[in-house]
Amino acid sequence: MKKLQSKHKKLLALLLFLPGTILFLTFISQTTAPEDIKHPGQYIYLGYKDPDVGCARCHGKTGRGSWLSDGPDIRDSIRKEGRDRVREYILHGKGEGDDAMPGFADKLTEEEVEQVLEYITYWEKIDSLVQARESANGMQEDQNAQRR
Numbered sequence: 309m310k311k312l313q314s315k316h317k318k319l320l321a322l323l324l325f326l327p328g329t330i331l332f333l334t335f336i337s338q339t340t341a342p343e344d345i346k347h348p349g350q351y352i353y354l355g356y357k358d359p360d361v362g363c364a365r366c367h368g369k370t371g372r373g374s375w376l377s378d379g380p381d382i383r384d385s386i387r388k389e390g391r392d393r394v395r396e397y398i399l400h401g402k403g404e405g406d407d408a409m410p411g412f413a414d415k416l417t418e419e420e421v422e423q424v425l426e427y428i429t430y431w432e433k434i435d436s437l438v439q440a441r442e443s444a445n446g447m448q449e450d451q452n453a454q455r456r
């Protein structure tokens with residue numbers, strides 16, 4: 309009987325520990341600014357300038373949308389709806405009620421809005437540039453490690 313109880317305790321500890329770790333990792337991965345962000349629009353998009361404005365928390369890091377919030381896939385928005393309309397969404401929000409997107413007119417400067425627009429227009433290109441640089445850095449590190 310005693311054995312069983314301590315087993316339960318361990319299980320309970322594990323159950324508490326796991327979600328804690330996951331939350332912690334999520335937190336870390338969202339608050340640590342990768343040094344490799346080269347585009348100012350990406351910086352804003354990911355929420356490093358102001359977590360409230362971070363589009364990624366609703367639309368996902370890659371714009372595919374997020375099942376946790378109600379943010380839709382926006383990868384094609386600029387092509388489909390045009391830059392002007394998307395600018396309006398960023399400034400004044402979209403939709404009504406609980407599922408609406410807030411506007412950020414009071415949180416972003418005009419220049420910052422343009423930077424976000426540019427990033428989400430070209431983000432696949434920008435992302436692949438960043439990835440290419442990351443893997444080039446990785447290869448360099450491997451070579452250095454081999455030399456040592």
Ligand code: HEC
Pocket residue numbers: 353360361362363364365366367377378379380381382385386394397398402403404407408409410412424428
């Ligand atoms: C709090 C969550 C949230 C944040 C933060 C957010 N959005 Fe949204 N966004 C939404 C929701 C929800 C919709 C859908 C609104 C509707 O149609 O009712 C939406 C719609 C959009 C749309 C139109 C897509 C479509 O198909 O309707 C674009 C483009 C967009 N958001 C871009 C952005 C950008 C860029 C940012 C960052 C500056 C951002 N959003 C920040 C929640 C968010």
